[in-house]
Amino acid sequence: MQVYLPIAEMAVSPWLMATLGLVVGCLSGIFGVGGGFLMTPLLMLMGIPAPVAVAAGANLAAASSMSSVLGQFERRGVDLRMGLVISIGGIIGVGIGSLLFSWLKSQGAAEATVRIAYTILLGSLGTSLVWESLRAIAKTRAGGPAPSFRRSPNDFAHRLPFKVRFPRSKLVISIIPPLGIGIGVGILSAIMGVGGGFILIPALVYIIHMPPNLVVGTSTLQVLITASATTFLQSAANGSLDLVLSGLLIVGGVMGAQFGVIIGRKLKGEQLRALLGALVLLVALRLAADLVLVPSSLFELSSPGGGL
């Protein structure tokens, strides 16, 4: 059985799409990320045009972060003020990124840019995750305490002007780093269809020095807002949101996310990060292979519809 996608103008298997949503949703539940960064490249590998894949990935990220943000609020794991400051930056970034994406599309460079950006981002992210978690595992094996990443609060986030108080995080820092991080994540979100959780979590830990119990909840809130903005703008500016595709992915995705949360509670933090890192590296390698190896076809061309 096949279902016809009205915007992508092609037929796909609905079961395959829902299963894909389920698997990615499960992973996103385990690791507390939206899952757009896995879904978008997977859709592209399956032959769905990049703009449609980006919109669908963002839409899925919005859905899965919505399903987990409420629980985070109940557990008081969200720094609302910090989340909103980053989200304001995020929405500005999505606006910039959306314009950039339209321009790339008009230059016929959208596909290649998205692929290269993904390879670089996922490659470096996967490597650092695997490296960092292996070191942590080795250290706990050796008997020492797990290394702490909260450095002395004496770095640039505290020296820049426009200081703001974030009572929940017990931080008094300049507003510039969170805003800047938000803008960066927003641009990536608009171009790559990611929620940005996988970038935001390390940024909150290493740059802002947020308390660990607030990191995941705050990033989930921000992913919800940024991914929603991307979904909206991809539809309004590029006309590339396919609601049938999104619907199939989301049905699988939100269910998978709930299973993922349950599985995630049973695994250790370092093991989780090592697993996520390995997974991210695999996707990066697959994308890199397309770019580096001699391609099976020496040509690339527009999709049949010509529009996307």
Add this chain to the structure above:
Amino acid sequence: MMARFSLWMVLLVGLIAGPSVQAQSTQVSAALIDDAVLVTSSFTGAKVTIFGSVRAGSVGRTDIVVAVRGPDRPAWIAKRKRTAGLWIGKDQINFAAAPTFFGVASARPLEQIAPSDTLSLYGLRPKGQLDIAKASTHSPLADTLIDAFVAQRQREKLYVDDPYGVKLLKGGLFRADIQMPDRTPPGLYTAKVMVFRNGRPAQSTLTTLVVTKVGAERALFEFARDHAVLHGLAGVLLALLAGLSAAGIVKRFAPG
């Protein structure tokens, strides 16, 4: 209904009027079984069937070629080149218009029917249908890229050349089947039936069909095109509601 009616008329006229027509002049009439292809949510492609009748002299050989051409849309192709170790599309050429679908059916290979310049002249070759954008005409790679474009679309079954797609039936009747894939975009399609007598075009007739999205597919497509803002909001709302209900269901059945 109209399509069916006209089809019977064609066959009837073909049978009655046939013998009285003079031997020298070639006559052809044709009609589609269905003049509308409906793209529903279960659309995986369609077969376009054309029936017709041809009257021609008994001397020499008569060939029937049927071409179905989809709506034009802009397109581009680029050659991948190794740039700083990466295979990236470069040397792009743009087409101001290229047929989204181009299917030709005949009863034997086209090159046996007529010389290739004749085929191109009468629009039976996809290559001649591509309208290259002005800026791309001087590209040194244009020829290679155009050939690659046609080859790729042939692989995707968007440009089809079926040398056995026309079946000659008794009494000058014929039937042509052309298969369209799921990626065939909606729009107005033209079907052309050409009769060749001893390698020369003798007669032709045109008819049209529409490929159109219907039902939910059409509603969603038009909603996205005409109300892009509301469509985006619908996407966001879909995500929020799905997330909310999933969280609600889990809370109910698996608390804690």
